[in-house]
Amino acid sequence: MDKPNIKKNDKLELTINDLSYEGKGVAKVDDFTLFVDNALPDETVNAVITKVGKSYGFARTLDIIKKSPHRVEDVDNVYVRTGIAPLSHLAYSQQLLFKQHQIETGYQKAHLDVKVNETLGMEDPFHYRNKAQVPVRQIDGKLTTGFYRRHSHELIPMEDFLIQDAKIDAEILRVRDILRKYKVKGYDEENHKGQIRTIMVRRAYYTGEIMVVLVSRVRDISHYKDITNEILANPDVKSVYLNINEKQTNVILGKEMLLLGGSGYIDDEILGHTYRISPRSFYQVNPTQTQRLYQLAIDKADLKGNETVVDAYSGIGTIGLSLADKAKKVTGIEVIKDAVEDAKRNADINGIKNADFVVGKTEYVLNDWAKDKKKVDVLMVDPPRKGLAASLIDSIHNIKPKRIVYISCNPATLTRDLKALSDIYDMTDTTPVDMFPMTNHIESVTQLNLK
Ligand SMILES: C[S@@+](CC[C@H](N)C(=O)[O-])C[C@H]1O[C@@H](n2cnc3c(N)ncnc32)[C@H](O)[C@@H]1O
Structure with missing residues (x-):
């Protein structure tokens, strides 16, 4: 692709044809991509170029010539400028569609045939962070x-x-x-x-x-x-x-x-159980949506009461403890020692006897389990943005849990991991759950069933 003759501080009229995963407007000058702050699809804007890189550049909207019908007019620009709420200028219904389409587009590019359901949004998508x-x-x-x-x-x-x-x-x-x-x-x-x-x-x-x-x-x-x-x-x-x-x-x-x-x-x-939170504990930031996320994950686990469940990346144990009454045994795996202590205490506080928690990296712990031929019926994974380690994918191929519920906060690594598991798992569907309204973050739940 030839770089067009544009440089920093140039002013251009741009037509926006897409929204990037970061929530910036996407415009093309010839074949060169520009990411434009505060611009929405179907808008035409006057913009100033702020940076020109080798294969793409950045621009900032100066004024809007043609407005999108989905633009929210009364939002204070400061939220877009500070990155607190980078999607707050887009109507909430469109934010939910954007999140669904981001996952769909990733799946299409990877030739992954998985249905993406509508995003479960909030009734009042403001003032949610705890x-x-x-x-x-x-x-x-x-x-x-x-x-x-x-x-x-x-x-x-x-x-x-x-x-x-x-x-x-x-x-x-x-x-x-x-x-x-x-x-x-x-x-x-x-x-x-x-x-x-x-x-x-x-x-x-x-x-x-x-x-x-x-x-x-x-x-x-x-x-x-x-x-x-x-x-x-x-x-x-x-x-x-x-x-x-x-x-x-x-x-x-x-x-x-x-x-x-x-x-x-x-x-x-959360879901009727009490959790003790210390200053460093990982704890979901959107309390009402967390209940919907966990409930959906539990429904997708489809437990009958006799299963051995692993809650991988368990934090302070919230997912494992929420489903413990529906399983025979739950083991949480979490790399942060303090979080594991919190999880054990949380099991005690709630009188839950069939859950234990181990300190370690999921990929190492499950590698040992694979060697020991330990059985896992249902595997819940809720990894950080980087997704599952390649060695964990190998261990899953050895252990072959009959069902996996994958809670993801990053569609790119989710797509990569589903692709790597698609040889032995069928994926029914993915449901995005809007944990972070007004931002570009995308959380979702996917059920995988052993073929
Ligand atoms: C997205 S959080 C999920 C926590 C918990 N499931 C919840 O809903 O609150 C991811 C967790 O994985 C932990 N973690 C990161 N890498 C890990 C690894 N390789 N093995 C186990 N835990 C890990 C983090 O410390 C964090 O608690």
């Missing part, structure tokens, strides 16, 4: 909370985060004001100075319990006892932590987590 990690900076002499402009570390001050639980947004402002009162400084990233880098708040949807984690560059925060007491003055706040992250890094949490006050955890409920 966890916030809000960057903190010192701006005009004041500790300020907000979010980064997309692809940068420039903080845009913000009070309503659109997709976070409104009570979390309110708690962030309350904590911000307490820190201001005691003259605590926001982080200065450029000079690696200042104090608070991030405020993390988790709120349990069913119990309303709140956890606050102050991530600090330094250990010494003067008046930390008064600050803790004032944060705990909200009776919903059950735990306050200080996390120390001294490094110049984009990683949010540092190694050290000091409990400043409260119990150290919060409790929440």
Whole structure:
């Protein structure tokens, strides 16, 4: 493909014919692809080129000549610009179609004949997140909370985060004001100075319990006892932590987590079971959709009560414990030791006796099981974005569970893995579940049956 004669800062009229997996408009100049911020399919826009690479480039919309009927007009541009809600300018019904089509297109390209059902969306697709990690900076002499402009570390001050639980947004402002009162400084990233880098708040949807984690560059925060007491003055706040992250890094949490006050955890409920959540636990961020996701996964497991089930990538045990009453035995496999301890405690709290949890990488543990000729009837997998390791695919070929339920957060690796399993499994269908409205993230559930 020849690169057309365009360069940075050129202004062009572009016709948008698709939406990329990142939610950017796709336009062609001759055969050269441009990804255009804030542009939707069927729109014509005036845009400025922001970057030209070897095989594709980027542009930013300056004004819209022809608007899509699916454009949401009253969305505050700041959510698109900060990347908090990069699809918020697209009507929600179209977001759901976009997610379904993204998976369908991937399957078609891979010649995978699997039906993709309609995306299960939310009735109210805003203010759903039960966890916030809000960057903190010192701006005009004041500790300020907000979010980064997309692809940068420039903080845009913000009070309503659109997709976070409104009570979390309110708690962030309350904590911000307490820190201001005691003259605590926001982080200065450029000079690696200042104090608070991030405020993390988790709120349990069913119990309303709140956890606050102050991530600090330094250990010494003067008046930390008064600050803790004032944060705990909200009776919903059950735990306050200080996390120390001294490094110049984009990683949010540092190694050290000091409990400043409260119990150290919060409790929440999913499908009638109670879960104890620690500051580092992986816990699904959309509580109402999590129940739909898990219920669908359990339905797809189609358990009769006598099966041996493996819950691979089990986190704090939520999937395995949700289906334990329908199986003979459940074993969770999870690489993070603390999460496995949480999962074991969660089994105890809920009086579940037929579930155990092991620390390890799924690919290693199941490789050992394959060698030992251990039987698995149903395998639930819920891997991170990189999907299943090649060696796990080999072990699955040896163990041959009669059914697999694949929960995926990345259509690309899902497609790759289904393809690699399609020699011995039939795939009935994939159902996207919208866990992340207003964003381009795509979660789905697929059932695989041994041929
Ligand atoms: C998408 S989360 C799912 C957690 C859980 N199923 C849930 O719904 O909350 C993926 C989990 O896999 C864990 N993990 C990542 N790589 C792993 C591996 N190779 N083997 C086992 N667990 C892994 C992560 O620590 C994380 O808890």
